[in-house]
Amino acid sequence: MGNLSTAVVRLPAVCGTVILLGSGCASHGPSTGSPASAAATYNKPDVVLCQGNKVPVYALENPRRASELAPEAAPALGGLNVEQFNPGTWLIAQESSDRVMLMNKLAAPQDSGQGDVRDYTYIVISTHSMMSEPGKPVWAVVESSTCTPTLDLGELRAGGVTLDPASPPVPESDRLALLVTESDCNSGQNAEGRVEVVNLIETESTVEVVIGVRPAIAQVASCQGNPATPFTVDLEQPLGDRAVLNAAVMPAREIAIPKVP
Structure with a gap:
């Protein structure tokens, strides 16, 4: 698919x-992102x-x-x-x-x-x-x-999020390499420059990330399917053995390496 x-x-x-999420929203560069405060929280x-x-x-x-x-x-x-x-x-x-x-x-x-x-x-x-x-x-x-029940990200859209199999997470790294697939029609183009970290919460056992995609400016787009967009999230401390969760969906779901068709 x-x-x-x-x-x-x-x-x-x-x-x-x-808009249901208040604190912790931030906009970042085209290939990397972290929220203004990794300790930011959001209400249910x-x-x-x-x-x-x-x-x-x-x-x-x-x-x-x-x-x-x-x-x-x-x-x-x-x-x-x-x-x-x-x-x-x-x-x-x-x-x-x-x-x-x-x-x-x-x-x-x-x-x-x-x-x-x-x-x-x-x-x-x-x-x-x-x-x-x-x-x-x-x-x-x-x-x-x-x-699947998804948080309302306001002007952004939640997309599919997986780990990047080309750069799998390692305990000593303070960066997460992800692949983000845009949900809106975009004429078969990726979402480079439009992926943002909405929220990031780091605990002792988990890294919970909310990723959003800002819709493209184009008024008309075909829907033949979009390729995944590489996106890197910066952590405040090395990952260790913590689980990485997609917190844009409810309940939060562990982010995995994409399945091979």
């Missing part, structure tokens, strides 16, 4: 942006993103089944194309009188091999569908894909 944004079926998309977010859709964290931590939808939203389960997903026991991620989003934890994570590891499948059911007419709303599936 060459592009992290594949397999999204969306008619139409409804997305929003809220109230909302995460699932392919651009806002999902309250409490909906994931205290899930309610689709069968518990409120009366005004319950008709969504009888909408067009809903039955094929069999979502009766899926959790409620969004709920209103005209839009319902349901998520289901995958039995095994979906790993693209480029650091894009997805934990959930989801559908969005809405009355704002192509089948609706004025005064005659029709519930229907307008979006379906897979995702």
